[in-house]
Amino acid sequence: MAMARKPTKYKYLLGSLSLITTGCIAADVTFTPYVGGGFTFTDNVDLVETGRESSLISSLDFGINSVVVGNQGLLRLDYQVSQLFYSHDSNDNEAYQDLDFYTEKGLSDSGFSVDATASIENVAEAIDENATADVFTGNTIENKNAQVGINYRSNPLSKVDLRARTYAQVTNNEDDIGNYDGYGAEVTYANGRTIKDYFWLIEASYDYKNGKNGDSDTQFTRFKEEFGIQTISGWSPLLRLNYEDYEGQTNSDSADSFSWGPGVRYYWTRRSYGELSYNFSEDDNNSDFWAGAINVEPTERSRLFFSYDKRFFGDAYEFLLSHRSRKLTNTISYTEEAVSFDREFFTSGSDVSEVSLQRRLEWSSLLTLRRTNYELSIFHDQREALNPDTDVQDEEGNGIRGDIKHRLSRRLTMGLSAEYRYYDFERLSEGDQRDHYREYDFITEYQVNRDISTSLSLSHTNKSSSKSNDSYDESRVSINVRMQL
Numbered sequence: 001m002a003m004a005r006k007p008t009k010y011k012y013l014l015g016s017l018s019l020i021t022t023g024c025i026a027a028d029v030t031f032t033p034y035v036g037g038g039f040t041f042t043d044n045v046d047l048v049e050t051g052r053e054s055s056l057i058s059s060l061d062f063g064i065n066s067v068v069v070g071n072q073g074l075l076r077l078d079y080q081v082s083q084l085f086y087s088h089d090s091n092d093n094e095a096y097q098d099l100d101f102y103t104e105k106g107l108s109d110s111g112f113s114v115d116a117t118a119s120i121e122n123v124a125e126a127i128d129e130n131a132t133a134d135v136f137t138g139n140t141i142e143n144k145n146a147q148v149g150i151n152y153r154s155n156p157l158s159k160v161d162l163r164a165r166t167y168a169q170v171t172n173n174e175d176d177i178g179n180y181d182g183y184g185a186e187v188t189y190a191n192g193r194t195i196k197d198y199f200w201l202i203e204a205s206y207d208y209k210n211g212k213n214g215d216s217d218t219q220f221t222r223f224k225e226e227f228g229i230q231t232i233s234g235w236s237p238l239l240r241l242n243y244e245d246y247e248g249q250t251n252s253d254s255a256d257s258f259s260w261g262p263g264v265r266y267y268w269t270r271r272s273y274g275e276l277s278y279n280f281s282e283d284d285n286n287s288d289f290w291a292g293a294i295n296v297e298p299t300e301r302s303r304l305f306f307s308y309d310k311r312f313f314g315d316a317y318e319f320l321l322s323h324r325s326r327k328l329t330n331t332i333s334y335t336e337e338a339v340s341f342d343r344e345f346f347t348s349g350s351d352v353s354e355v356s357l358q359r360r361l362e363w364s365s366l367l368t369l370r371r372t373n374y375e376l377s378i379f380h381d382q383r384e385a386l387n388p389d390t391d392v393q394d395e396e397g398n399g400i401r402g403d404i405k406h407r408l409s410r411r412l413t414m415g416l417s418a419e420y421r422y423y424d425f426e427r428l429s430e431g432d433q434r435d436h437y438r439e440y441d442f443i444t445e446y447q448v449n450r451d452i453s454t455s456l457s458l459s460h461t462n463k464s465s466s467k468s469n470d471s472y473d474e475s476r477v478s479i480n481v482r483m484q485l
Helices: 013-021
Strands: 026-042 055-070 074-085 094-106 113-123 139-154 158-174 180-191 196-213 218-229 235-247 253-268 273-281 287-298 304-313 314-324 328-339 356-368 372-385 390-407 412-427 434-445 452-465 472-484
Touching: 196 235, 218 328, 235 273, 253 304
Parallel strands: none
Antiparallel strands: 026 055, 026 472, 055 074, 074 094, 094 113, 113 139, 139 158, 158 180, 180 196, 196 218, 218 235, 235 253, 253 273, 273 287, 287 304, 304 314, 314 328, 328 356, 356 372, 372 390, 390 412, 412 434, 434 452, 452 472
């Protein structure tokens, strides 16, 4: 029987936690230890197309939920250890950890504060092998992350609004792919509310990751500046500047861009404006160009933002539409960003330390009625390699998910969900791989009393793949009990 792994990478967090919690007089403390357990039956424990084998998986859980709110301080802790026992082969028995930790503490009235975060989770080993992997059927690795930061915020009601943060971080993966430590800083410098004649906004960030186990280092630097005159009959002339530099292991894995130019912004309300600028490009990636943005905020609960610009990869777009009412919350966003050392979209054989461009479109809608919640989420992810010689050139994922949760009584709730996901992996060394996932879930939850709850779930997953012998389907039945202590 394998025992739970100790999070040895997090020892340095103890000193930060001591600093943050010292002098924090708790105004509200919630501390809830719990135990739980259950049985999960799967008819295809190895997730294979042929040679299926069933298994009854017993689980035993121990955990703690805690929230502490004090004098300029906050601490949240959610930690669980789960031991799994397999009926078909005891060699698969193993313990797993899940950790979600956050704490922050203000340092008197100085404007400074410190914070720390840590997490332990089991993520898919490689999404081209199995994008729906979990601890019950394997194909996961334990991912550990920790970060400590020092923050400063000035008084925005004065002449200067300054926000700054510096941090150190570490990531460790069970398979040692994508391990790194690093540090960085973020600064936002703007005019305070007492400045009436002109405005400025400077945003700068730096992120350094030191790769381990033969992985290369990466450095990301971004600088954005706007300076202009306050509104004259709604018009604001301005000057903008953008610089970004991404350094990877080779010139093919690196990129930079620099542009500047005059512009004008027109406000038709205090929060709504349109902007147009002409930009001179000082790099070899782009020619001079026009750029623009529109921001519409009719109320504090609604916003529409769209911008067009040019960055190191050419045409760049950003979009946000958000609306919130008493019953409906709706958000659509599109972003483009360079990433490295990211295991979320990792595929087997790829170099996780290489810099790549990620495009992400997300749409989420939540309708909350008196006894029923309806939720719809749609996503599109694209990961494009900057290095033309890397094997995995383009990775694309699309998905849609619908959830219905209905409260039948004060103690009994029922949920239904359906999800479809499609992945396309473009490789140089072999043909493209296309995977389709279809998942269906039914769950009921019953609150026996204040301390004891039970759940019953039925699920079915089907994967069809263009890769030989990589398709499967699996059905599960799970019964679980949890008791607070």
